[in-house]
Amino acid sequence: MPDLSAFPITRKWPARHPDRIQLYSLPTPNGVKVSIMLEETGLPYEPHLVRFDTDDQLSPEFLSLNPNNKIPAILDPNGPGGKPLALFESGAILLYLADKSGKLIPADPARRYETIQWVMFQMGGIGPMFGQLGFFHKFAGKDYEDKRPRDRYVAESRRLLKVLEQRLEGRAWIMGDEYTIADVATLPWVRNLVGFYEAGDLVGIKDFVNVRRVLDAFVQRPAVVKGLDTPRRG
Incomplete structure (x- = not known):
């Protein structure tokens, strides 16, 4: 059985299963990736679960693993x-897990770097x-009162959505028929934009038919359904 006692983070979040990957996170767009x-x-x-309401991310134990005090780790x-x-x-982390598992990243070197x-x-x-x-x-x-900052990010978000929309034209996923870490990285943020942030109308999400199509397919995947609720908020 692996010994993780040398890592201070395990004092705050003890590992019941020290032979498994320990995930320290919160169900945010970055966390659920x-x-x-x-x-x-x-x-x-x-x-x-790393609770932001109690500043877990600022605790010495968490900072010992991630000095940038952000989830996930x-x-x-x-x-x-x-x-x-x-x-x-x-x-x-996505790249590491893809390499470790041999999944969700193309084996072909050119397509790997494109991903x-x-x-x-x-x-x-x-x-x-x-x-x-x-x-x-x-x-x-x-x-x-000054809406120029908001409008600047609205315009840039629409521009990025246009790039994604064009990429998804005629493709099932970002890399074509192959579902990859590019989708896992990107689609939680699109979901958050139109859902939690309630900014769908603001960015005109209805104009991005391909983005909506692929997002719908993404959120129906069983692994996505479970991952979006992990770690569960207490």
Whole structure:
């Protein structure tokens, strides 16, 4: 049985199954990327809820694993060379889990890098821009009299959706017929934009027929249904 006692995070979130991947997360768009990936690949894991309302992400134990105090993070007791591996940043975790499982990433080198390209598109564009739009539309930013910041993120979010719409024309998924980590990275953010952020009308989501089609297919996947609710909020 692996010994994870050297990792301070296990003092706050004890591992009942230390032989499984330990997931420290919350059901946010970035968080569910990893829970969905774990469900899709079938890799054994144990989820731990990181509560923002009690500042768990700022605790010394969590910071020992991720000094950037963001979710998700994982601790794999069976990492490369059989040694434990701690990782943060959802994009890096998706790549690691894809390589570990041999799933959701093409074996062909050219298509592999094309897939990674679309993951980076989500990490550098869709995630930050949709998140800012959510702030200015639904949260504290909605009270600002000056709507120029919100409108700037509306325009950029629409531009990104147009890029995604064009990519999905004639394709079942971002990489064509093959469902990959590019979809796992991107579609939770689209779902959050039109759902939790309630910004569908604002960005004109009805105009993006392909995006809506693929999102509908995504949320019907059993692994996605379970991953979207993991870790369960207490």
